[in-house]
Amino acid sequence: MSKTLVIAEISGGKLKKTTHSAIGFARQAGAPFDILALGQGIGAAVEELRGFGAGAVLAADDALFANYVGEAFTPTVAEVAKAGGYDLVTVTASSFGKDLAPRVAVRIGAGLASDIARVESAGGKLLFKRPMYAGNALGTLELTSALKVVSVRQSEFEAAAPSGGASAVQAVKAAAAPLAAKVQFLSFDEVKSERPELTEAKTIVAGGRSLKSAEGFKTVLEPLVDALGAGMGASRAAVDAGYVPNDLQIGQTGKVVAPRLYFAVGISGAIQHLAGMKNSKVIVAINKDPEAPIFQVADYGLVADLFKVVPELTAAVKAARADG
Amino acid sequence: MKILVPLKRTADPDNANKIKIAAGGAKIVTDGLEPKINPFDEYAVEAALRLTENAKTRVAGDKVTIVSFGPKEAATNIRTALAMGADDGLLFHADDEALDGDLVARALAKVVETQKPDLVILGKQAVDGDSNQVGQILAELLQWPSATFAMSIELAKDKKSVIVGREVDGGVVKLKLELPAVITVDLRIVAPKSVVNNVTPATHVYSDGARYAPLPMIIKAKTKPIAEAPIASLGLDATLKSKYHTFELPPARKAGKKVKDVAELVGLLKSEAKVL
Ligand SMILES: Cc1cc2nc3c(=O)[nH]c(=O)nc-3n(C[C@H](O)[C@H](O)[C@H](O)COP(=O)(O)OP(=O)(O)OC[C@H]3O[C@@H](n4cnc5c(N)ncnc54)[C@H](O)[C@@H]3O)c2cc1C
Ligand SMILES: Nc1ncnc2c1ncn2[C@@H]1O[C@H](COP(=O)(O)O)[C@@H](O)[C@H]1O
Numbered sequence: 032m033s034k035t036l037v038i039a040e041i042s043g044g045k046l047k048k049t050t051h052s053a054i055g056f057a058r059q060a061g062a063p064f065d066i067l068a069l070g071q072g073i074g075a076a077v078e079e080l081r082g083f084g085a086g087a088v089l090a091a092d093d094a095l096f097a098n099y100v101g102e103a104f105t106p107t108v109a110e111v112a113k114a115g116g117y118d119l120v121t122v123t124a125s126s127f128g129k130d131l132a133p134r135v136a137v138r139i140g141a142g143l144a145s146d147i148a149r150v151e152s153a154g155g156k157l158l159f160k161r162p163m164y165a166g167n168a169l170g171t172l173e174l175t176s177a178l179k180v181v182s183v184r185q186s187e188f189e190a191a192a193p194s195g196g197a198s199a200v201q202a203v204k205a206a207a208a209p210l211a212a213k214v215q216f217l218s219f220d221e222v223k224s225e226r227p228e229l230t231e232a233k234t235i236v237a238g239g240r241s242l243k244s245a246e247g248f249k250t251v252l253e254p255l256v257d258a259l260g261a262g263m264g265a266s267r268a269a270v271d272a273g274y275v276p277n278d279l280q281i282g283q284t285g286k287v288v289a290p291r292l293y294f295a296v297g298i299s300g301a302i303q304h305l306a307g308m309k310n311s312k313v314i315v316a317i318n319k320d321p322e323a324p325i326f327q328v329a330d331y332g333l334v335a336d337l338f339k340v341v342p343e344l345t346a347a348v349k350a351a352r353a354d355g
Numbered sequence: 356m357k358i359l360v361p362l363k364r365t366a367d368p369d370n371a372n373k374i375k376i377a378a379g380g381a382k383i384v385t386d387g388l389e390p391k392i393n394p395f396d397e398y399a400v401e402a403a404l405r406l407t408e409n410a411k412t413r414v415a416g417d418k419v420t421i422v423s424f425g426p427k428e429a430a431t432n433i434r435t436a437l438a439m440g441a442d443d444g445l446l447f448h449a450d451d452e453a454l455d456g457d458l459v460a461r462a463l464a465k466v467v468e469t470q471k472p473d474l475v476i477l478g479k480q481a482v483d484g485d486s487n488q489v490g491q492i493l494a495e496l497l498q499w500p501s502a503t504f505a506m507s508i509e510l511a512k513d514k515k516s517v518i519v520g521r522e523v524d525g526g527v528v529k530l531k532l533e534l535p536a537v538i539t540v541d542l543r544i545v546a547p548k549s550v551v552n553n554v555t556p557a558t559h560v561y562s563d564g565a566r567y568a569p570l571p572m573i574i575k576a577k578t579k580p581i582a583e584a585p586i587a588s589l590g591l592d593a594t595l596k597s598k599y600h601t602f603e604l605p606p607a608r609k610a611g612k613k614v615k616d617v618a619e620l621v622g623l624l625k626s627e628a629k630v631l
Contacts, residue, residue: 126523133491142596213500217529330611
């Protein structure tokens with residue numbers, strides 16, 4: 032009898048939206064599922080998780096889980112997975128899931144399919160499709176081990192909506208984590224922003240090196256971002272140059288996003304950047320070089336100097352929104 | 356201080372959009388793409404070098420060893436890392452198809468047994484498979500403390516611990532790890548001030564990115580040792596836990612239209628795309 036364990040992601044007591052994609056995957060995979068929540072002071076998050084049709088919500092509320100440290104979390108996840116007889120463990124491939132999933136796989140002797148985009152079942156087997164080579168190929172992977180761990184790409188699995196009902200809650204004891212004694216959590220320097228998170232934003236405006244400075248982002252790009260109520264993203268070059276925080280990088284090695292509308296402003300369209308945004312529904316590119324590769328994936332391309340047209344666009348968006 | 360850096364040979368990542376799929380989806384064909392060091396592994400080499408030198412000279416007694424599992428030709432890529440300044444290399448011959456992240460990590464754990472490094476520094480991901488798993492698996496197998504996605508590393512004066520800044524969703528986490536430990540590195544680890552070893556003077560500024568090997572180092576690297584052996588010599592169970600059935604190209608996205616000005620763009624976004 033197949034059974035799936037979904038690992039919830041909780042930060043500062045709050046349930047993160049990433050979790051909904053892992054739940055969405057579990058529903059697609061088809062077997063009954065439970066949800067494991069680890070953290071400290073997670074009462075509200077657990078309450079919220081009860082509404083997703085899980086058999087049970089397993090709550091590990093302990094000071095050991097106050098902040099995510101792989102060495103602290105892994106033993107408990109592995110113990111729950113083994114004791115509960117789950118054959119599939121899943122988590123969303125956020126930085127949390129990417130760090131945790133391989134560790135859990137080792138502990139329970141499972142094979143791992145990381146950052147998958149789709150799941151199919153063929154002849155009673157689950158097959159996982161995952162992007163490779165910066166999204167330039169899709170590989171169909173089978174896990175040949177009896178137990179399986181899967182991390183899912185948030186942008187490819189629709190966030191599960193609550194299905195009503197109220198799953199039973201079971202308290203789970205924290206397992207001993209001797210290795211955690213060798214790791215000391217010092218700090219979390221959080222980038223606070225009022226704007227939507229990139230992985231949840233319906234519209235994203237991303238800027239590149241061409242904005243030339245932090246000031247450029249502030250005075251030229253941000254007014255457009257806010258006029259659209261969008262999330263703000265960036266290319267690696269803009270992040271490396273220190274114009275914006277690391278957390279805003281979109282790409283193969285940054286955030287992978289698929290909003291309804293994506294603006295690439297002064298971004299050349301290197302394959303590592305495309306890997307993070309080419310599944311957006313509508314792509315707009317603004318670039319002064321008509322040969323820039325970004326135009327090969329853009330639905331609408333505007334060849335122009337961004338310093339001239341972005342303020343115009345901001346004004347036009349405001350006007351368009353004003354008259355509905 | 357001894358550092359082990361695992362390095363994978365990958366097809367030129369800047370041209371990954373030129374890969375092809377063999378008939379029937381049997382495999383990914385990278386013919387014509389220059390095999391290079393996985394960029395994150397090049398960054399790992401750079402970080403390891405910065406940790407073991409006093410500005411430009413190697414700290415006496417410190418050592419950086421490169422290890423790779425792959426085709427015989429990977430010796431060339433190891434040689435490149437030696438020319439950057441690493442001391443020696445180990446190459447275990449294996450077909451890429453006969454490896455998965457789990458087996459690579461198990462093989463690395465064996466190498467760690469004999470090499471006894473104080474630190475293993477890996478790339479956070481190999482940009483061909485994009486799996487992002489080997490470092491985490493290795494840390495669990497060794498039961499060593501670890502930090503993934505490192506953007507900064509500071510080695511304590513007594514060399515018994517490191518403070519690592521990790522790039523995570525929403526910001527930067529700092530962890531202090533007891534050595535020996537496993538670290539996987541992210542892009543920003545090669546920024547000028549990302550690596551501090553408390554030996555190199557604080558006034559020394561590294562250039563941004565991984566170093567290029569100067570000609571004398573390239574020549575010197577020719578005489579540095581690379582020990583080669585079949586992966587079977589490690590005596591591992593070669594059973595894989597995962598297996599690719601087929602590969603395919605993702606649906607291509609078509610270039611759309613060029614608009615002449617902002618007014619046309621906004622008009623189309625409203626009336627045609629209906630996203631405003
Ligand atoms: C291992 C690895 C991982 C990477 N991961 C990522 C990743 O996750 N995400 C990512 O983005 N990159 C990534 N990169 C980097 C990537 O290869 C590119 O270098 C980067 O995306 C380029 O950023 P850019 O487009 O801002 O800068 P550039 O390539 O310098 O392009 C600037 C563009 O702006 C245009 N421009 C200049 N001035 C103006 C103006 N006034 N008006 C309009 N247009 C103008 C230019 O025509 C040009 O097209 C990675 C690289 C490596 C090696
Ligand atoms: N065949 C290999 N040989 C040596 N190191 C490897 C190999 N495969 C992966 N690695 C290391 O593990 C890291 C993560 O790879 P992966 O988990 O496959 O994305 C890489 O950046 C390398 O440091």
